[in-house]
Amino acid sequence: MCVLQREKQRRHQEHQAREEAAQQRHRLLETERQARLIEKEKKRREQDAKREQLRSERDRAREEALREKARERERKKEARNVAFQTSVEELERRIQLKQDESSKRYDLQLEQIKERASSVPRHLSSDDAPCVGLYDTQKWCTLCKIKIISPVYCLSHLRGKRHQEVVSSLTPEQSDPALVITEAPMEERGLSRLQIQMGERLRAGKKRARKLKQKMAGWAKEQKVFVNEAMQSKAKSRLQKAVNELNKVVESHGRQDDVDVGILGHLDHVLSEVSRVLSFKISDDIICFCQLGGVAVLVKLLVVCTRRVVLTKPLEKTLILAISVLRTACNENVDVCTYFILANQFAPIVELLVQYLATPCLRSHPRGDVPADLAPPMEKQLCLLHGASLSLCPPLLCLLGTVLSRLSCSAANHHLLESHVLDCIGLLVSVGVVDRLSDCFAAILVPILVPELEQLQTELGSLLALLYAILLHDGPPRHSSVPPALSAHTLALAMAAFKALNNIAIIDLKMMQVCLGADGVSLEFRHVVSYLLWHCSHYPNPALLQELILSIGYCCVLNQDNQVFLQSGRSPTLLQLMCGLPFDYFTKPELICLLYPTLLAACYNSQENVGILSQEISCKLLSTFLQESMRVYKEESKGVPDFYSLPYRFPKCHWETALQFFSN
Secondary structure: OHHHHHHHHHHHHHHHHHHHHHHHHHHHHHHHHHHHHHHHHHHHHHHHHHHHHHHHHHHHHHHHHHHHHHHHHHHHHHHHHHHHHHHHHHHHHHHHHHHHHHHHHHHHHHHHHHHHHOOOOOOOOOOOOOOOOOOOOOEEEOOOOEEEOOHHHHHHHHHOHHHHHHHOOOOOOOOOHHHHEEEOOHHHOOOOHHHHHHHHHHHHHHHHHHHHHHHHHHHHHHOOOOOOOOOOOOOHHHHHHHHHHHHHHHHHHOOOOOOOHHHHHHHHHHHHHHHHHHOOOOHHHHHHHHHOOHHHHHHHHHHHHOOOOOOOHHHHHHHHHHHHHHHHHHHHOHHHHHHHHHOOOHHHHHHHHHHHHHOOOOOOOOOOOOOOOOOOHHHHHHHHHOOHHHHHHHHHHHHHHHHHHHHHHHOOOOHHHHHHHHHHHHHHHHOOHHHHHHHHHHHHOOOOOOOHHHHHOOOOOOHHHHHHHHHOOOOOOOOOOOOOOOOHHHHHHHHHHHHHHHHHHHHOHHHHHHHHOOOOHHHHHHHHHHHHHHHHHHOOOHHHHHHHHHHHHHHHOOOHHHHHOOOOOOOOOHHHHHHOOOHHHHOOHHHHHHHHHHHHHHHOOOHHHHHHHHHHOOOHHHHHHHHHHHHHOOOOOOOOOOOOOHHHOOOHHHHHHHHHHHHO
8 A cells, every 4th residue: 555655656756747847848948939039029120120221221312312313403404594694695795796896887987977078187076085196297276376286185275265265256157177277387397386395494404413413422421320330230241241242243344345144143142142131121231231332332233234235134134133122221221211312322323214214225126226316216116115124214213212202201300301302303303204204105105196295294294195095095985885994004004193193283283283274185184084983983993083083173173274174075074973973972971071172172163063063962062061171170280281181172261162152
């Protein structure tokens, strides 16, 4: 019984063990199954993620392709529009060009018809700008008994006060231009009265130049600033060596008729060394160079090298470098400028400048060596623009201008130095530098010649004739179109010319008004200013516009004869162009102070000009400006003169009457 029970118990234990083992196997299988399920789920999720990523990448690629197609479509569309716009502009340009050519042909045919129908010279009755050039046969005004040499002078004379006074006492038949303007008699085609006066003035200038040179030779006694011991300079040894080398070259060259190329190379090296030292703008170095005799030896070098030798390009380059060194020394130290004047270094430079301006064909010629007395008139004028004059005259002029400008700024409180500066300016005028520059301006106009009156009036140096020929050589402007853009050189020339006119007005207003009111000059002035105002309205240039406004005011202030040409010519006239300036000139205080004094000068005591002005702007603006100015400038100013302000452009003594005139 016990054995059976034990057997039963054993089998029960075995059964439990088998059950336990079966459950263990079942659990292991379940664990493996769960692991496989988890692995499958993980793989499925990874596959889903990959599919989603691929789908998003395909979507992004599709969207990018669509955007690229849209951009390409826009680019093609823009290219088509640009091509279309270009073709339209090209078509418009061709149409405009054909219209301009047709208009020019029409005008030319009309002028030819007028010439054939009458013997009156061209442009005698036209308000357009007359052609630039001289008559082949000089004309003669039978009423005024004067010679006329160009269409500009002819039209200006026919409209001038002198001719109109004579015509007013005649009948219309007697004042017919076809009968009044004839060919000049043979006995009147020689030297004119102005040419004779020019010769007399040049002879008087030579006498005055000799006296001024003698006076300058005695200024060495006043030279005190450089007689002391030389200042201590770190570059003294280098400067001393350079000055010694320059002295050797001057001494050796004074005994030769030519300069060796090797000497020129050594000279360039020495001058470059001096230029490097002076370029640091150290006052002690500059004064030390001058005390060691550097300025004097450079002037000697310029005089000696150009006295006996035909200038070549390498020598010209060396001389220009020497002039540059001189200008650097003078520009950086006013004491050097004082030495330049007192040591009588100014006169040799002036003589050198006159030599180049007076002997244009002796240095070089574009067609070879041509004697000055055998050269044709055209070649004589063209020679002014070639050779040494072209390369050395500008640096020499800049050197003299630097010296005079630096001394003028420091001579305000030094009466003796101011007198020396005035003597130097007098020497420039007496030896004929201004006359030669005027001839050079006239030579630039070849074959665009200038009226004889402008060539002979050296007060304005042919500036207006030069501008007139450059700006209006193609005929009168058409204010309905856009003007061609002027080059930077032309704008710079116009800027310098009108600055010179305004400076002349500050010095001698009466002389400037007389010159601008003369026959020929007044017409040139009106057309040049009108053209530049028209140009500035399309291509803003505030600096040039400021000089134009100032010159118009100076020309017309208290001068009723000059006020007349502001209303002359076709519309828009000068007065209308000034009234049509940008709105800022009537609102901003600084621009109001620039424009309104000119309008006051143009319209004061001139009912006709006031009538034109009142059509554009109200005269109350001018009266209000005058009242405000009377309050501001109630007391006399004792500071530095402001030549742009109203008291210097419209006399104070006329402010009360002007206020009454514009208020009424």
